[in-house]
Amino acid sequence: MTPAELSASLLAVVQGVLERRRADEGAAGEGSGEGATAVVTAPVAVTLADAVLERPKNRDHGDWSSNIAMKFAKRVGTNPRELATAIAGELMEEDGIASVDVAGPGFINITLEAAAAGALAQSIVEAGDSYGDGTYYQGVTIDLEFVSANPTGPIHLGGVRWAAVGDSLARIFQAVGGLVTREYYFNDHGTQLDRFSGSLLASALGEPTPEDGYGGAYIPEIAARVIETYDGDIADLPRDEAQELFRAVGVEFMFADIKKSLHDFGVDFDVYFHENSLHESHAVERAIARLRELGHIYEADGATWLRTTTFGDDRDRVVIKSDGEAAYIAGDLAYYLDKRERGFERNLIMLGSDHHGYIGRMMAMCAAFGDTPGVNLxxxxxxxxxxxxxxxxxxxxKRAGTVVTMEDLVDAVGVDAGRYALVRSSIDSMIDIDLDLLTKRSNDNPVFYVQYAHARTQAVARNAASSGVDRSAFDASLLTHPTEAALLGALSELPRVVQQAAELREPHRVARYVEEVAGTYHRWYDACRVTPLGDEEVTDLHRTRLWLNAAAGQVIRNGLGLLGVSAPERM
Known part of the structure; x- marks a missing residue:
């Protein structure tokens, strides 16, 4: 019995209990004389979202626990423990349930029969790569913007974290039905590119780096590549023409390097959106016009303002400065409107901690367009x-001179260890990545620990094949060892963990989960044999355990896949 099947059974039982209680109370009210009232007079709606199951911390309390009685007791005029007792009595009649107990104020603890619990192993193997998928965001269009590093140098470590986290979050959204677009906002408008092109030109001419320019070994590298594309002597060009050449060609080279670094890190984007296009296409003017129609634009002190204080911002924002130049927020207005016009219901932007003050004005902008902050943005x-x-x-x-880059991290520990280390902690916390630890092939290294568990499942399968053990039979009732119950319990959690990771935007939950599965699997491996010893005959217990071994491998593989980390067959 899968968690989804048990939830459906629980839902049906609760609906039945509540409906009968409503009918009984209504009948009692009608027949008790003048002035009698029914406690319950209208149906109480119960959904699968109410029938949530949790794993008890203490496995002696059963396989699953539900607090559904505490949710509905007051609405049907009873106390939680009484309602839980009524639900438990009927739930005991369901196939596959060994016992149901009521604990505390009204928790319902459920223990499955061994066969019902063990059936999950076969279900996981048959579901394959889709096990863990859900419908939480089924059909919802999601634009996920992350990294968006300026094309003025290699991606530094903060951007690398967003690459790992953002791509993992996109995979998780897709696993629960989301229609995800990975988007990179290409900052090709503004003074930073002037500083970048000036640095390239200075390098090409053998001049010192400008005071506000960019250093690092990548600048002469890019400058040399630009020179190779020019049929002539750069020194003969007027300086403004030369700088424009380095701006146009140099940015393309730099961005190509960034794209390659991301690709090599397992991250590819669906859309590379050019900031400059917002200004060239008059999207800024259209966004301002829309907000003006909505009554949120006004003129003061020769400038054009957006009245963001109406929506909780600490001050109104200048959109067009008094000199006629667009303020930075003007591009934000146009870009957000463009995303909404492209049909995205949810727009997520990932930013570094230095952008915290940015949130208020962006949410005010969202509200000004008539959208819902926290939902549409x-x-x-x-x-x-x-x-x-x-x-x-x-x-x-080695290359940037002042910051650690994506290439530095990959060179030091590899793609898998780098991605895993960056995604296994909450984005709310600063993290220290221990390069010494991540290069160790030991259980102290989290990514090695999980990948080794997967490799072990594949080694068990190979050994089983050579010993004549196959999956030609499956008897879930044979999976009675305590470590088998623990492993099945851990494997059953993947769908819930994936949905929670999507709902809370916390891909680190998947990483911590696969570590738990790996540990539970290793303990099962130490206690239970899949292949017979010596001249032992191959039995259905061996065959059934091979199914469980395959299920463990599938879950670890699916979890690592959501993080963009490989699941090796040999280590």
Whole structure:
């Protein structure tokens, strides 16, 4: 019996109990004389969302627990324990349930029969890659904007964290039915690119780096590549023409490098949106016109303002400055409206901790367009990352000169370890990544620990095949060892963990979950054999355990896949 099947049974029982209680109370009210009133007079709606099951912390309390009686007792005029007792009595009649107990103020603890619990192993294997998927965001269009690093240098470690977290979150949204677009906002409008192109030109001419320019070994590298594309001597060009050449061609080279770095890290975007297009296509003017129609634009001191204080911002925002230049928020207005016009119901933007003050004005902007902050627009803020080696911070990049880059991290620990380390902690917390730990092939290294568990499931399968054990039979009632119950319990949790990770925007929950599954699997492996010893005959217990082994491998593989981390067959 899968958790979904048990939830459906629980829902049906609760609906039946509540309906009968309503009918009984109504009949009692009608027949008790003048002035009698029925406690319950209208149906009480119960949905699958109410029939949520949790794993008890103490497995002696059963396989599953529900607080549904405490949710509905007051609405049907009784106390939770009485309602829970009524539900428990009827739930005991359901196939596959061994016992149902009522605990505390009204918790319903459910223990499944061994065969019902063990059937999950076969269900997981048959579901394959789709096990863990759900419908939480079925058909919802989601634009997920992350990384969006300026094309003025390699991606630094903060951007690398967003690459790992953002791509994992996109995979999780897709697993629960979301129609996800990964989007990169390409900042090709503004003074930063002037500083970048000026730095390239200075390098090409053998001049010192401008005071406000960019350093690092990548600048002469890009400058040399630009020079190779020009048929002539750069020094012969007027300086403004030369700088424009380095701006146009240099940015393309830099962005191509960024795209390659991301691709090599397992991250590819569906849309690369150019900021400059907002200004060239008059999207800014259209956004301002829309807000003016809605009554939120006004003129003062020679400038054009958006009245964001109406929507909770600490002050109104200048959209067009008195000199006629667009303020930065003007691009935000146009970009948000563009996303909504492209049909995205939910728009998520991932930003670093230095953008925390940005949230108020963005949510006010969302409300000004008539949308719902936190629904149509969400902003996720992530904290900093530090690399540590030998207990000391790693600060210098081989290529960028002042920051640690994506390439530095991958060179040090590899893609899998890098992605896993960046995604296994909440984005709300600063993290220290221990390079010494992530290069160790030991159980102290979290990614190795999980990947080794998967490799072990594949080794067991290979050994089983060589010993004549196959999956030609399955008898779930044979899975009675305590470690088998624990492993089945852990495997059953993947759908709930995936939905929770999507709902809370916390992909680290998946990482911590697969670590728990790996530990539970290792304990089962130590206690239960899949292959017979010596001249032992192959039995249905061996065959059934091979199903359970395959189910464990599938769950670990699916979990790692949601994080963009490989599941090796050998280690």
């Amino acid at each position: 969400e902003i996720l803020i992530g904290q900093l990352v530090n690399l540590v080696r030998d207990g000391e911070p790693v600060r210098m990049s």
